[in-house]
Amino acid sequence: MTASVQAMQIVQSLPPLQAVLPASSVPPRGGRLQIEQVSIEVGQGNARVEVLREVTIDAAPGEFICLLGPSGCGKSTLLGALAGHLRPARGELRLDGALIGGPDPERGLVFQQHTLFPWKTVLDNVAYGLKMKGVDRATREREARQLIGMVGLAGFEHRYPRELSGGMQQRVEIARVLINHPRVLLMDEPFGALDALTRARMQELLLDLWARLSPTVVFVTHDIDEALFLADRVLVLSARPGRIVEALDVPFERPRRAAHLTDPAFVALKRRCLALLRHDARAPALERLTPLGSPSLPPQWRFAT
Amino acid sequence: MSAVPSLASAASTASSVTPPATPSANATGGVRSARWRRGGLPIASLLLCLALWHLAATTRVNLGLITFANVPAPAEVLSAAWALLRSPKLGAHLGSSLLRIGLGFGAAVLAGVGLGLLIGRLRLARELLLPPLEVLRPIPAVAWIPLAILMFPSSEGSMVFITFTGAVFPILLNTVHGVEAVDPRLVASARSLGTRRWRLFAEVIVPAAAPSIVTGLSIGMGTCWFCLVTAEMIAGQYGIGYFTWESYTVQNYPNIVVGMLLIGALGMGSSALIQWTGRRLMPWYRPQREAQ
Numbered sequence: 186m187t188a189s190v191q192a193m194q195i196v197q198s199l200p201p202l203q204a205v206l207p208a209s210s211v212p213p214r215g216g217r218l219q220i221e222q223v224s225i226e227v228g229q230g231n232a233r234v235e236v237l238r239e240v241t242i243d244a245a246p247g248e249f250i251c252l253l254g255p256s257g258c259g260k261s262t263l264l265g266a267l268a269g270h271l272r273p274a275r276g277e278l279r280l281d282g283a284l285i286g287g288p289d290p291e292r293g294l295v296f297q298q299h300t301l302f303p304w305k306t307v308l309d310n311v312a313y314g315l316k317m318k319g320v321d322r323a324t325r326e327r328e329a330r331q332l333i334g335m336v337g338l339a340g341f342e343h344r345y346p347r348e349l350s351g352g353m354q355q356r357v358e359i360a361r362v363l364i365n366h367p368r369v370l371l372m373d374e375p376f377g378a379l380d381a382l383t384r385a386r387m388q389e390l391l392l393d394l395w396a397r398l399s400p401t402v403v404f405v406t407h408d409i410d411e412a413l414f415l416a417d418r419v420l421v422l423s424a425r426p427g428r429i430v431e432a433l434d435v436p437f438e439r440p441r442r443a444a445h446l447t448d449p450a451f452v453a454l455k456r457r458c459l460a461l462l463r464h465d466a467r468a469p470a471l472e473r474l475t476p477l478g479s480p481s482l483p484p485q486w487r488f489a490t
Numbered sequence: 491m492s493a494v495p496s497l498a499s500a501a502s503t504a505s506s507v508t509p510p511a512t513p514s515a516n517a518t519g520g521v522r523s524a525r526w527r528r529g530g531l532p533i534a535s536l537l538l539c540l541a542l543w544h545l546a547a548t549t550r551v552n553l554g555l556i557t558f559a560n561v562p563a564p565a566e567v568l569s570a571a572w573a574l575l576r577s578p579k580l581g582a583h584l585g586s587s588l589l590r591i592g593l594g595f596g597a598a599v600l601a602g603v604g605l606g607l608l609i610g611r612l613r614l615a616r617e618l619l620l621p622p623l624e625v626l627r628p629i630p631a632v633a634w635i636p637l638a639i640l641m642f643p644s645s646e647g648s649m650v651f652i653t654f655t656g657a658v659f660p661i662l663l664n665t666v667h668g669v670e671a672v673d674p675r676l677v678a679s680a681r682s683l684g685t686r687r688w689r690l691f692a693e694v695i696v697p698a699a700a701p702s703i704v705t706g707l708s709i710g711m712g713t714c715w716f717c718l719v720t721a722e723m724i725a726g727q728y729g730i731g732y733f734t735w736e737s738y739t740v741q742n743y744p745n746i747v748v749g750m751l752l753i754g755a756l757g758m759g760s761s762a763l764i765q766w767t768g769r770r771l772m773p774w775y776r777p778q779r780e781a782q
Contacts, residue, residue, distance in 0.1 A: 268682050271681075289682070289685040292682065293683075294682040296679065299673070301695070304698075304700070305774075314684055317686075317689065345774040347776065361683065362682075363686065365683065386730065
């Protein structure tokens, strides 16, 4: 059985959207995301580097955009700025006309791995956003159960994240973000740590959820196949300082299935992406920047035991 | 500090080991020798030490550099322990020691965890509080004893202070370390999910740092007993440390060893209690080596 067939079975076994979303919830909708002449610098003092230079993107409500580029080109940095964790040095970020000033649940952020709260069960992880909004326990657990069902994890409500596989953890991540009914979904290589089979399933699950809830998606990846399979529009970034070197419209009809990956038009687009990225690969490789990245090293003066 | 739980867990696994369902002859032999190595060998080693102690004490071995002439034999210690167990003074000794530990350790937990969370998370707190603490940290708690006696009108107060001093730094530093090691992506996720400043402490920082805090509490408990016993030997009226020292001054030598063993058991027991509580409070947490 191929990955896509399995994925289709999972997707088809899900209940229809009207049945799972509570009547009280806000009707799902995507927001218009405007990135205008944005430059971002990270680091302090002499170590300060310009990571992104004058990037302009206008994402229509409900559009699926993939950012594709070499390591260290600032894809994740741009996502961090859209999430509100980093402030651009120049330029403006707007969601539906309002300036982005800080983190907000209406812009959901999904990382690659290990960002579920390890001390909370699946249910409490997913219900967390509603807890922060002050929703009472019964209501938030009911909504969380519905979303857990939507991502195909019914029965795992009381497990801890470490008891789940990588793919299941990413399902929980997505459910945890969706409970806030985000207008924008920001995804930083969310399937980058998964094996190929699981990744294919997760891509189809994501497209299915996106079709139902239609948030605007900005999806960072360095996997060309993934970008072309998912996106309405692929934006290829150059090496640091990152700039958009090309915007490729991906015209394939939806719903997309794994069979599209061998379509001649798809192969042509893939060749184009490879050429753009290879052009950059001649430049020396840059170290990976992780402004929101890995945990800091432990201090040197730890108490001797 | 890690020797205590690992010994305990080795013993518990040894007692619950069951042979595989369909073992071949070779496998059975392997299991038997593994079980012997895990369960039998440590006990044999303890018995051997006991026998050596008995021999050395009863034959009054004198090696010149070290002499066992005044060391009580295991049987004498056992009967002294039995006598103490039935004496009304045991309760008073235990009670005052445990009260001092409770007060000193309790204050150290409040100060160490509280300050540690602030220092680990807020730059202002770090710059303001860390320099004086770094100056005080290398001073061993025992070196505080004379000044503590001068500073506290009651000897009870000075002893509680000494136990506090012994416990507070391991707790503080492990808390700071735990807070600093919190994955920034976890904090970013929480903030993107709508977490505001003070709830971030309760929902993310404290639980993420909890394993490190528990380690600090466990180490702090060990140093706490060490400092208490020293303080009691100098300033006490009652208490296990005082009992041990008093036994020396009145030349009741078996009671010295009883006191020593009691101190060891109490220290080990209280550390195990912390580890056990920690595991109960953090069912989600598994140390790296157990997870693999």
